[in-house]
Amino acid sequence: MTAYLGVDIGATDIRAVVGNRAGEVAGRAQRATPDATGVAITEAVLDAVRAACTDAGVAPDAVVAAGVGSMGPLDADEGAVVDPPNVPGVKRIPLVDPLRTLLSTGRVTLHNDAVAGAIGERLFGDGGDDLVYLTLSTGIGAGAIVDGHVCEGWKGNAAEMGHVTVDPGGRACGCGCAGHWEAYCAGSAIPDYARDLYDGEDTSLALANADAEAVFEAAAAGDDFATRVIERVGRWNALGVATLVHAFAPRTIAVGGGVARNNPAQVLDPIRERLPDHVATGVPEIRAVDADGDAVVRGALASAITDE
Incomplete structure (x- = not known):
């Protein structure tokens, strides 16, 4: 088997897979993302890669090419992640050079995680040549393909849409700015946003230690306060997606990430319902992907596989 490697580096987990040119996966591994140092994250990535190669029955130096999809921001010129807001205190995560050394290949490409998602949706899905992959997870990110071209941008940071301003002067974002989409609708932000909105009304939520899933579950169970929070989240999501539409004119927006995956109706239906009110151009199909x-x-x- 001619072996190819894919790596996903998120704020919560690191995944690695080894597959053939057809995209059939022969080996995989997953590790928790350390919250200590950038070097610790690099070591966890290398450990996951070794384990995925072992699972596939190939040596790391048998891998001919690797693609990496990572949380950002990126410094693609240096092959590293810099100051990721969803892993506070971590300043730099070296990725490309350590992987080149482990794999003995120069064919290692680093993308924003959502850009990687868009490349995968085009190759393995039916997204076509004008699509956006949107991840609603611990953070929010997007990757765009326009007229068949992958949008990378300066240092690999095109379409960092989680940091578009939807509410000037609003809630503080983990990046240090205010009013960003991610500050309201990321999985890491929703419980804090709920605490900000709380005005003493009765609720079944234990707000002091509630996480995003608890807020969604309470809303699904009919809790009035939690329902109000999720309705507000839906408003912000619709504004953020409308910005995506006006920026990239996609025919399809493929939505993944844990927040959307675990709560598809509560997250995607409000976007579909509200988007026509905010979009002056064509309204794209909003499609759930990333079921696994x-x-x-x-x-x-x-x-x-594609050397993109």
Whole structure:
């Protein structure tokens, strides 16, 4: 088997897969993302890669090409992640050079995780040549393909849409700015946003330690306060997606990430309902993908296969 590697580096987990040119996965591994140092994250990535190669029955130096989809921001010129807001305190995560050394190949490509998701959706899905992959997860990110071209941008940071301003002067974002989409609708932000909105009304939520899933579950169970929070989240999501539409004119927006995957109706239906009120151009199809949580790692594998 001619072996290709895909790696997904998120704030919560690291995934690695080894597959063939057809994208058939022969080996995989997953590790928790350390919250200590950038070097610790690099070591966890290398450990996951070794384990995926072992699972596939190939040596790391048998891998001919690798694609990496990572949380950002990126410094693609240096092959590293810099100051990721969803892993506070981590300043730099070296990726490309350590992987080149381990794999003994120069064919290692680093993308924003959502850009990798878009590459995978084009190759393995039916997204076509004008699509956006949107991840609603611990953070929010997007990757765009326009007229068949992958949008990378300066240092690999095109379409960092989680940091578009939807509410000037609003909630503080983990990046240090205010009013960003991610500050309201990321999985890491929703419980804090709920606490900000709380005005003493009765609720079944234990707000002091509620996470995003608890807020969604309470809303699904009919809790009035939680329902109000999720309705607000839906408003912000619709504004963020409308910005995506006006920026990239996609025919399809493929939505993945844990927040969307675990709560598809509560997350996607409000976007579909509200989007026509905010869009002056064509309204794209909003499609749920990433049912198994592997959209980014499959996209990274697609990047390795296609040399994009």
